[in-house]
Amino acid sequence: xxxxxxxxxxxxxxxxxxxxxxxxxxxxxxxxxxxxxxxxxxxxxxxxxxxxxxxxxxxxxxxxxxxxxxxxxxxxxxxxxxxxxxxxxxxxxxxxxxxx
Amino acid sequence: xxxxxxxxxxxxxxxxxxxxxxxxxxxxxxxxxxxxxxxxxxxxxxxxxxxxxxxxxxxxxxxxxxxxxxxxxxxxxxxxxxxxxxxxxxxxxxxxxxxxxxxxxxxxxxxxxxxxxxxxxxxxxxxxxxxxxxxxxx
Amino acid sequence: xxxxxxxxxxxxxxxxxxxxxxxxxxxxxxxxxxxxxxxxxxxxxxxxxxxxxxxxxxxxxxxxxxxxxxxxxxxxxxxxxxxxxxxxxxxxxxxxxxxxxxxxxxxxxx
Numbered sequence: 001x002x003x004x005x006x007x008x009x010x011x012x013x014x015x016x017x018x019x020x021x022x023x024x025x026x027x028x029x030x031x032x033x034x035x036x037x038x039x040x041x042x043x044x045x046x047x048x049x050x051x052x053x054x055x056x057x058x059x060x061x062x063x064x065x066x067x068x069x070x071x072x073x074x075x076x077x078x079x080x081x082x083x084x085x086x087x088x089x090x091x092x093x094x095x096x097x098x099x100x
Numbered sequence: 101x102x103x104x105x106x107x108x109x110x111x112x113x114x115x116x117x118x119x120x121x122x123x124x125x126x127x128x129x130x131x132x133x134x135x136x137x138x139x140x141x142x143x144x145x146x147x148x149x150x151x152x153x154x155x156x157x158x159x160x161x162x163x164x165x166x167x168x169x170x171x172x173x174x175x176x177x178x179x180x181x182x183x184x185x186x187x188x189x190x191x192x193x194x195x196x197x198x199x200x201x202x203x204x205x206x207x208x209x210x211x212x213x214x215x216x217x218x219x220x221x222x223x224x225x226x227x228x229x230x231x232x233x234x235x236x237x238x
Numbered sequence: 239x240x241x242x243x244x245x246x247x248x249x250x251x252x253x254x255x256x257x258x259x260x261x262x263x264x265x266x267x268x269x270x271x272x273x274x275x276x277x278x279x280x281x282x283x284x285x286x287x288x289x290x291x292x293x294x295x296x297x298x299x300x301x302x303x304x305x306x307x308x309x310x311x312x313x314x315x316x317x318x319x320x321x322x323x324x325x326x327x328x329x330x331x332x333x334x335x336x337x338x339x340x341x342x343x344x345x346x347x348x
Contacts, residue, residue: 003291056188058187086268
């Protein structure tokens with residue numbers, strides 16, 4: 001759930017989602033769910049002429065499984081906090097696996 | 101459907117609810133584009149589209165064909181976007197008959213395939229293994 | 239998979255006291271937090287950057303990233319292979335874990 005929580009803190013920020021089919025969509029992050037499906041508003045597509053189908057679209061829901069990268073705004077991210085969260089996140093799951 | 105919306109266990113439901121009954125562009129993993137009205141969905145992003153059309157784009161042209169009702173399995177969905185009717189009425193593209201764009205797309209594909217085949221043959225001669233993955237890059 | 243822990247003990251008491259050792263694969267990644275790592279991805283992509291976060295799927299957030307993509311083309315006349323790498327820099331990048339092939343810690347990444 002680390003990245004679910006992480007993306008929730010980025011709601012309202014401008015991000016670029018790069019898909020596995022090389023489509024890049026930039027927009028305002030509206031929402032994210034536990035599968036890391038992403039909703040963007042006021043979208044803009046890199047290289048629109050190669051992706052004419054995106055010209056009629058104003059907002060979109062991207063399925064998490066087709067995402068390759070999300071380009072993030074560095075100013076919106078507290079990296080120290082994020083690293084702490086990552087350390088804390090991984091420990092309970094490790095203990096749970098050992099206990100099982 | 102409506103019985104499980106009130107107790108939203110899955111947040112996917114929350115994020116798709118405002119797209120219900122809207123006209124959507126759905127991009128599938130095989131590259132197809134379907135436009136239709138979203139009537140139902142679930143936590144896997146399985147979708148039911150009504151009055152759907154398949155739209156094919158070739159260069160600056162596009163063509164539509166009626167496809168009726170679709171139930172799309174979620175894993176095949178790449179993205180779905182709400183159609184902005186103002187933008188959609190004012191596309192810098194020319195609509196042709198579906199048959200015409202299918203013909204154009206075939207020409208384009210044949211051309212590409214010829215180049216691909218040559219390239220793959222050369223790669224093969226150099227001992228590379230060549231996978232024939234035409235569209236499915238996922 | 240399970241090594242030292244007694245199977246009967248509840249999870250809470252089996253919490254390993256020291257977390258600086260490497261007992262399972264992901265511990266190696268945990269020890270790379272705040273370090274520069276090398277990541278190989280599907281689609282002939284490679285990343286180098288500072289690891290800020292990861293989870294059990296190997297989803298990651300990397301900072302000051304350099305991405306290299308390798309393309310192989312053939313010159314149709316000479317039949318020579320042309321290997322091109324395109325490189326770009328990204329300030330902050332979330333990487334989805336399902337594309338990750340391997341992660342290499344700092345020692346090998348330099």
